[in-house]
Amino acid sequence: MNRHWTIGLLLLAGAALSWAIPRYELLNPYLQATLMYLGINIILATSLNLINGYLGEFSVGHAGFMAVGAYASAILTVMLLPVGAAAWRFPLAIMAGGCAAALTGLVVAIPAFRTRGDYLAIVTLAFAMIVKSALENINAVGGPRGLLGIEGLSTMPWIFAWTVLSVWVIRNFVYSNPGRGVLAIREDEVAAELMGVNTRRVKIRAFMIASFFAGVAGGLFAHLLQFISPRIFDITKTTDILVMVYLGGVGSIGGSIVGASMFTVLQECLRPLGVWRMVIMPLLLVLLMLFRPRGIMGLRDFPWFRPSVECPQRPPETHPS
Amino acid sequence: MKPWFQANNVGHHFGGLSAISGFNLELRSGELVGLIGPNGAGKTTVFNLITGVYRAAEGSIRFQGRELTGLTPWIISGLGIARTFQNIRIFKQLSVLDNVRIAHYRRTHYSLAEALLHLGRYRREERRLTRAAMEILRLLHLESYADETADSLPYGLQRRLEIGRALATGASLLLLDEPAAGMNPSEVGQLMEFIGWIRGQFNLTILLIEHQMRLVTGICERVLVLDFGVTIAEGRPNEIQNNPQVLEAYLGQAEDGGQMTDDGRQT
Ligand SMILES: Nc1ncnc2c1ncn2[C@@H]1O[C@H](COP(=O)(O)OP(=O)(O)OP(=O)(O)O)[C@@H](O)[C@H]1O
Ligand SMILES: [Mg+2]
Numbered sequence: 001m002n003r004h005w006t007i008g009l010l011l012l013a014g015a016a017l018s019w020a021i022p023r024y025e026l027l028n029p030y031l032q033a034t035l036m037y038l039g040i041n042i043i044l045a046t047s048l049n050l051i052n053g054y055l056g057e058f059s060v061g062h063a064g065f066m067a068v069g070a071y072a073s074a075i076l077t078v079m080l081l082p083v084g085a086a087a088w089r090f091p092l093a094i095m096a097g098g099c100a101a102a103l104t105g106l107v108v109a110i111p112a113f114r115t116r117g118d119y120l121a122i123v124t125l126a127f128a129m130i131v132k133s134a135l136e137n138i139n140a141v142g143g144p145r146g147l148l149g150i151e152g153l154s155t156m157p158w159i160f161a162w163t164v165l166s167v168w169v170i171r172n173f174v175y176s177n178p179g180r181g182v183l184a185i186r187e188d189e190v191a192a193e194l195m196g197v198n199t200r201r202v203k204i205r206a207f208m209i210a211s212f213f214a215g216v217a218g219g220l221f222a223h224l225l226q227f228i229s230p231r232i233f234d235i236t237k238t239t240d241i242l243v244m245v246y247l248g249g250v251g252s253i254g255g256s257i258v259g260a261s262m263f264t265v266l267q268e269c270l271r272p273l274g275v276w277r278m279v280i281m282p283l284l285l286v287l288l289m290l291f292r293p294r295g296i297m298g299l300r301d302f303p304w305f306r307p308s309v310e311c312p313q314r315p316p317e318t319h320p321s
Numbered sequence: 322m323k324p325w326f327q328a329n330n331v332g333h334h335f336g337g338l339s340a341i342s343g344f345n346l347e348l349r350s351g352e353l354v355g356l357i358g359p360n361g362a363g364k365t366t367v368f369n370l371i372t373g374v375y376r377a378a379e380g381s382i383r384f385q386g387r388e389l390t391g392l393t394p395w396i397i398s399g400l401g402i403a404r405t406f407q408n409i410r411i412f413k414q415l416s417v418l419d420n421v422r423i424a425h426y427r428r429t430h431y432s433l434a435e436a437l438l439h440l441g442r443y444r445r446e447e448r449r450l451t452r453a454a455m456e457i458l459r460l461l462h463l464e465s466y467a468d469e470t471a472d473s474l475p476y477g478l479q480r481r482l483e484i485g486r487a488l489a490t491g492a493s494l495l496l497l498d499e500p501a502a503g504m505n506p507s508e509v510g511q512l513m514e515f516i517g518w519i520r521g522q523f524n525l526t527i528l529l530i531e532h533q534m535r536l537v538t539g540i541c542e543r544v545l546v547l548d549f550g551v552t553i554a555e556g557r558p559n560e561i562q563n564n565p566q567v568l569e570a571y572l573g574q575a576e577d578g579g580q581m582t583d584d585g586r587q588t
Pocket of ligand 2: 364365366406
């Protein structure tokens with residue numbers, strides 16, 4: 001109970017801050033923007049970790065799903081949903097972005113998980129390239145020039161709320177039996193199947209959940225930057241997310257939060273280097289995978305992440321009198 | 322009445338190699354049957370065919386009136402057949418408790434949405450299956466390791482955990498692939514007792530592959546001997562031991578005068 005109160009209070013404080021910071025300009029606009037990108041990065045890293053960490057497959061298509069979510073939600077707010085103050089307009093657009101990405105995820109997952117074995121990297125690589133060139137050729141969404149004039153609807157409270165929600169849902173998933181099925185597949189696919197896990201379905205599900213949150217992050221991103229173009233969502237973006245995951249730790253939600261945070265800070269520090277950043281991030285990824293393949297918190301998580309029903313109830317220790 | 326379990330004329334080959342052919346086996350509910358034979362005889366292949374890891378090229382396998390050939394392993398698991406592996410295949414980096422909880426996968430009664438939001442039946446079900454898993458661990462004396470990662474257990478306990486995981490699926494037919502591999506004589510003695518005990522406790526029918534004849538003669542009621550994929554003998558353990566064909570099959574392999582003990586093999 002105690003722990004629940006602490007977490008509840010911290011979340012409340014976070015929500016209050018996310019409202020107060022922009023309202024009273026407690027931080028300068030640059031830091032505010034950095035914090036908001038941090039939230040989006042946390043969603044991206046946690047969701048990719050579901051595939052590359054928990055499931056143990058290797059996806060390089062996360063930026064592609066982000067693009068699907070970004071474009072879907074931006075099309076909604078720019079073209080379809082009437083401009084108005086209706087409060088549901090933005091969350092609806094983000095949800096739609098997530099759903100569009102999840103459906104795309106389904107289309108990618110069905111062939112990718114057709115047989116046992118590792119096709120996911122190739123399939124997602126192809127997918128990312130297809131998304132990019134498709135978007136470049138659709139003039140209605142600006143083609144290679146991108147989509148301009150997106151409203152800045154991603155405010156700090158919204159990003160905070162979506163980040164908490166995403167992390168919470170993914171954490172809930174991995175601490176449930178359907179989620180343990182994902183872990184079992186990583187450990188031993190044949191043994192998992194012999195324990196009753198419908199491996200193909202579990203993989204597809206996990207992939208759709210991860211895609212959904214990539215889409216959510218894309219939607220938030222589009223309405224924060226207020227401009228999207230196919231180039232933003234290329235393999236460099238995926239590399240960034242991979243760095244966050246492998247830096248923080250595979251198979252760890254806490255790790256993804258740590259990784260996303262470190263990455264966001266690192267990225268800001270490296271900004272003066274300009275294009276050289278494009279060399280440093282992939283290099284960092286290679287070094288990580290070689291020397292610290294599990295990352296900082298690999299396969300471990302903050303103990304307070306664990307739901308209380310998950311813990312075994314032991315009879316109280318009997319003390320000899 | 323139809324037999325409880327029946328394999329009929331089952332055959333399977335890998336490329337040109339016939340791993341098993343004309344295999345017949347009937348099991349009555351509650352039996353404890355041994356499957357023996359020299360290395361490469363096709364014993365593990367039989368397990369893989371029963372559990373759906375491979376699909377039998379020929380013949381039929383029926384369990385409680387249902388045809389198993391063509392079913393996926395996870396469906397077969399749901400019908401009540403569980404197994405262990407010759408080389409332990411527990412979920413190494415997961416906790417001991419999670420290893421057993423996963424075995425409840427098909428009997429977890431909450432939806433994906435309830436799992437994602439931790440709502441509705443999630444709490445009650447999660448508590449129930451955690452309690453059930455802890456109960457299994459308690460029966461197997463693994464309770465105090467619940468939160469340890471499975472690969473941190475000593476070898477013997479890993480074997481026991483793998484059996485526990487199989488039991489937790491709620492299986493009625495248990496297939497044990499060389500459960501005594503790598504054990505010393507006193508551990509083998511304990512294992513024999515343990516197998517007899519779980520059989521009664523969980524109402525099991527057990528089919529067991531083993532090289533250590535002491536275990537086979539000690540607990541099996543009936544033994545099937547395979548050699549090069551063919552059943553060369555079948556009968557009570559003491560009949561088998563003196564069967565010339567069986568002695569010859571083992572002689573071709575072991576040098577210690579046909580003694581059907583082969584415990585130094587697993588390293
Ligand atoms: N996946 C496979 N691909 C090709 N050949 C295989 C495969 N699995 C088994 N075999 C071959 O089939 C034959 C039977 O193998 P199996 O594993 O069933 O033997 P076994 O009786 O369990 O032997 P052991 O006592 O060594 O475990 C062997 O010759 C083996 O090499
Ligand atoms: Mg074998």
